[in-house]
Amino acid sequence: MTKTARTTIQPHDAGQRLDKIIQALVGCSRSVASGMFDHECVKINDRLSGDPGQKVREGDTIEVVFDPERRYKGKPKEWRDTTFKLVFEDKHLLVVDKSAGVLTVETDAGGEFTLEKAINIYLERAGRKRRRVEVVHRLDRDTSGLLVFAKDSLTADGLRGQFKLKKPKREYLAIVAGRMIKTKGTFRSHLTTTKSLFRYSTKNRKSAELAVTHYEVVEYLADATLVRATLETGRRNQIRVHFAEAEHPVLGDSKYRADLANDSNWRGRRLALHAATLGFSHPVTGVMMSFDSSEPARFQAYLETARRRMKPGRGPVSGEPPTRLLLASQSPRRLQLLSERFGPNNVDTCPSGHDEATREGEPPSERVQRLAKEKCILVKDRAESDIRYIIAADTEVVLDSTSIGQPKDEGEARRFLRRLSGRTHSVITGLAVFDRAKNSMHVELAETTVAFRELQDAEIDTYISTGEPMDKAGAYGIQGKGGRFVEKIDGSYTNVVGLPMELLQRIMAE
Numbered sequence: 001m002t003k004t005a006r007t008t009i010q011p012h013d014a015g016q017r018l019d020k021i022i023q024a025l026v027g028c029s030r031s032v033a034s035g036m037f038d039h040e041c042v043k044i045n046d047r048l049s050g051d052p053g054q055k056v057r058e059g060d061t062i063e064v065v066f067d068p069e070r071r072y073k074g075k076p077k078e079w080r081d082t083t084f085k086l087v088f089e090d091k092h093l094l095v096v097d098k099s100a101g102v103l104t105v106e107t108d109a110g111g112e113f114t115l116e117k118a119i120n121i122y123l124e125r126a127g128r129k130r131r132r133v134e135v136v137h138r139l140d141r142d143t144s145g146l147l148v149f150a151k152d153s154l155t156a157d158g159l160r161g162q163f164k165l166k167k168p169k170r171e172y173l174a175i176v177a178g179r180m181i182k183t184k185g186t187f188r189s190h191l192t193t194t195k196s197l198f199r200y201s202t203k204n205r206k207s208a209e210l211a212v213t214h215y216e217v218v219e220y221l222a223d224a225t226l227v228r229a230t231l232e233t234g235r236r237n238q239i240r241v242h243f244a245e246a247e248h249p250v251l252g253d254s255k256y257r258a259d260l261a262n263d264s265n266w267r268g269r270r271l272a273l274h275a276a277t278l279g280f281s282h283p284v285t286g287v288m289m290s291f292d293s294s295e296p297a298r299f300q301a302y303l304e305t306a307r308r309r310m311k312p313g314r315g316p317v318s319g320e321p322p323t324r325l326l327l328a329s330q331s332p333r334r335l336q337l338l339s340e341r342f343g344p345n346n347v348d349t350c351p352s353g354h355d356e357a358t359r360e361g362e363p364p365s366e367r368v369q370r371l372a373k374e375k376c377i378l379v380k381d382r383a384e385s386d387i388r389y390i391i392a393a394d395t396e397v398v399l400d401s402t403s404i405g406q407p408k409d410e411g412e413a414r415r416f417l418r419r420l421s422g423r424t425h426s427v428i429t430g431l432a433v434f435d436r437a438k439n440s441m442h443v444e445l446a447e448t449t450v451a452f453r454e455l456q457d458a459e460i461d462t463y464i465s466t467g468e469p470m471d472k473a474g475a476y477g478i479q480g481k482g483g484r485f486v487e488k489i490d491g492s493y494t495n496v497v498g499l500p501m502e503l504l505q506r507i508m509a510e
Contacts, residue, residue, distance in 0.1 A: 145275025
């Protein structure tokens, strides 16, 4: 049972550390007092505090909501390293987001600090029993993005077997020079290597490796093209070689068609190449796992500049306007996702006005698709003439075949979060896309499973006090403070936010 303790800082206590005040107020050890900050137990002047070392001032009001029977322990501090960001970890494997400019593994020359070494240091400092990871696949030095590493040989063998059979999903974002004529296509060739490690396509298949790269255009820019490349094979330098040989090299590539890859607005040594999506079957549990990484800051800065330089009326084909979209919603989260992908000037919004009435006995998966389609129909005739796609979505959180909607009040939000605590639920989205150019409607369902850790009543109450749960299905926002409750996610992250971007882009490319 939780208790609440309050105090107001008097002149003689001014200047002390906040954790010392909590220690005296609650009557606990210093370590327990510090642990309370990690569990959102402490407020100063009605605002949550996560800083045990914060110095208090005269007149500050302190409030602690805590369970006197619980020994609060500090959570492990987030690992910070310039070479990688930890995306996922369990006792069998890790998924990391590699920074550009670092080798995945050591070369024959040796002597360089590598991603492999950085991860081993992380494991050692975290006190893991096994202190060396096993490399499964690699990224070029100047390429950023997602990689999976194994913690044991059995897991490594399982992952390598999947890569050998071309099972993992590997998608890259690349900014390539020039404006590609075809909006989608496939490069297929046999690659060979010179003594200087230069890769190129050859007709002599005996000593060459088959390389297959599928691509689709994401966005046309002033003098470049943002593409999504999907690997069917995973050969060294494969994407770089294929686009360079098509006379659309990756920006920043000093090795393959450097004469065309130079762009004054692409600064620095890194390549405009990012491993954005990685999907595979967990070799131990068998669960399908999928991870997404958004464009790095360098990508975003270049894209913003390139979009400002776009001439009006210039689109995928000379003379056509750029692709514009209408979102049948006023959801700020969906609007943000679309604006980040297609540019804020290419996305309009229009609320559908749909009452979202339910039908008795209708399964949630059918309901979200029906509602998305009906919203899309309500809005499509209101779109301006230059709009190509009308997009509508409806998202629900489902637990035990029952939908958990937006809470009506704080009490219902508390009940929702207690139901989700320590359990796995589904987030489903019905996505409807109307293509005005083809006069066709496409409706599909996206589903993501989300596992919550066990939640304490005190942290639920603290989270509700922020106001974040009140306009969200399931009473949490994964992109906000509610993300702390998530232990594991299987499927599209953006689907949990409210709009499955991977599914949308596939529909638009079809």
